[in-house]
Amino acid sequence: QVQLQESGPGLVKPSETLSLTCTVSGGSISSYYWTWIRQSPGKGLEWIGYISHSGSTKYNPSLKSRVTISLDTSKHQFSLKLTSVTAADTAVYYCVRESYASGFDFWGRGSLVTVSS
Amino acid sequence: DIQMTQSPSSLSASVGDRVTITCRASQGIGNYLAWFQQKPGKAPKSLIYAASNLQTGVPSKFSGSGSGTDFTLTISSLQPEDFATYYCQQHSSYPYTFGQGTKLEIQ
Numbered sequence: 624q625v626q627l628q629e630s631g632p633g634l635v636k637p638s639e640t641l642s643l644t645c646t647v648s649g650g651s652i653s654s655y656y657w658t659w660i661r662q663s664p665g666k667g668l669e670w671i672g673y674i675s676h677s678g679s680t681k682y683n684p685s686l687k688s689r690v691t692i693s694l695d696t697s698k699h700q701f702s703l704k705l706t707s708v709t710a711a712d713t714a715v716y717y718c719v720r721e722s723y724a725s726g727f728d729f730w731g732r733g734s735l736v737t738v739s740s
Numbered sequence: 741d742i743q744m745t746q747s748p749s750s751l752s753a754s755v756g757d758r759v760t761i762t763c764r765a766s767q768g769i770g771n772y773l774a775w776f777q778q779k780p781g782k783a784p785k786s787l788i789y790a791a792s793n794l795q796t797g798v799p800s801k802f803s804g805s806g807s808g809t810d811f812t813l814t815i816s817s818l819q820p821e822d823f824a825t826y827y828c829q830q831h832s833s834y835p836y837t838f839g840q841g842t843k844l845e846i847q
Contacts, residue, residue, distance in 0.1 A: 667827075667838060667840055667841065668784070668827060668829070668838040669838075670835050670836040670837065670838075681834055683834075683835040684835065685835070717783055717784075725786075725789045725790075725793070725795060726774045726786060726789035726790070726829075726831055727774065727776075727784075727786055727829070728786050728789075728795060730783040730784060730785070730786075731783065732782075732783055733783050
């Protein structure tokens, strides 16, 4: 069974960089889109972007200037960096596998990141 | 961005009932529509993709239909474990977007 697990700091200071890593186990990295989605009370579920197994990326234009998603196939991990964070970036961040055939089929448990000084 | 609007925002029902949730897209999305169930403190769980296809392991009490701009999720014979929040999501064009959610509560 495919499992995804987020890891990273739960507290980030305003103007700093939020960094999260997702470790994938129980399945291949190939042929999927590895995605970050966040959920906050104010904005609901928000798609942040993805990286494909080949390394191509696509980001939400609302965050594009601040987001980088990277992939380390040897470690079965992909990562999210979000720069210049504000309180509005406080959310639960999910890493998600997107299958071309069946959409967002596997989700991590989520990682709460709070932006506060 | 494509806006996804769900109705109702909340819904009260009883065990054994059949309920329908509606999702409307601000422009045509073909059948590129997914449904998710989320319980408090948990990640969303995929129920349906491509408007009407059940994810592996999802019981057939869940069904989806629609195309273009109007979609429905129907849940038959409600059980206590079905009371949760349900979201639709379009995967027709980027950025992918979600509905605001429908909270299904026990009456």
